[in-house]
Amino acid sequence: MHCNRNNQNACIAVSAGISGTCEEDQAQVESNGWVPRKVNIMIWRAIQERILTMKVLSYRDILIHSSSHCPMCQEEDETVNHLYTSCPWLIPFWARLAVWFKVNPIFAFEFLDITDFYKFYSGSPKRKKLIHVIIYVATWIIRKARYSKVFEGKSTSPDQILGETQSMAYLRIKSKAKLEVSWENWTAFDFIM
Numbered sequence: 001m002h003c004n005r006n007n008q009n010a011c012i013a014v015s016a017g018i019s020g021t022c023e024e025d026q027a028q029v030e031s032n033g034w035v036p037r038k039v040n041i042m043i044w045r046a047i048q049e050r051i052l053t054m055k056v057l058s059y060r061d062i063l064i065h066s067s068s069h070c071p072m073c074q075e076e077d078e079t080v081n082h083l084y085t086s087c088p089w090l091i092p093f094w095a096r097l098a099v100w101f102k103v104n105p106i107f108a109f110e111f112l113d114i115t116d117f118y119k120f121y122s123g124s125p126k127r128k129k130l131i132h133v134i135i136y137v138a139t140w141i142i143r144k145a146r147y148s149k150v151f152e153g154k155s156t157s158p159d160q161i162l163g164e165t166q167s168m169a170y171l172r173i174k175s176k177a178k179l180e181v182s183w184e185n186w187t188a189f190d191f192i193m
């Protein structure tokens with residue numbers, strides 16, 4: 001069942017792993033207690049194309065820039081899929097993330113390919129859960145970098161995105177998963193789980 005405006009709040013609660021009845025949407029944002037609630041909600045909204053992008057703003061005729069172009073690359077319309085999967089600004093980040101994970105390059109054609117990446121990661125269930133958190137946190141950091149560019153004119157490099165993703169996920173994992181790993185080993189992705 002898809003959500004409509006009447007049960008929107010219930011659906012957000014479902015997506016955050018609380019309770020509810022929107023099974024299909026819940027399946028798209030699988031519950032993981034290590035993921036911050038605000039991140040789950042943002043991802044759920046992004047899957048529904050309900051986060052503000054230049055494309056959405058152009059539909060609503062309230063653009064703060066002169067076009068619907070992506071503020072990061074200025075090459076294509078900014079949609080959720082563009083920002084997360086094909087924006088030239090961000091492609092190097094996914095390559096760096098794969099190197100950190102010690103896996104083959106990450107190929108994504110749509111946003112769900114990114115959010116579902118952990119499902120195809122071969123590792124223990126706990127490690128899979130960890131990858132889930134990191135990928136979700138990365139989407140939050142990317143969104144934050146996009147806001148910095150639009151509202152403050154600040155550019156963020158792929159290396160900075162990786163560093164912030166590593167930091168936020170590290171703090172989360174240390175507190176929620178009780179993983180005993182040094183920062184050095186974390187950034188080398190060298191630990192047993």
Ligand SMILES: [Zn+2]
Nearest residue numbers: 070072073087
């Ligand atoms: Zn772009």
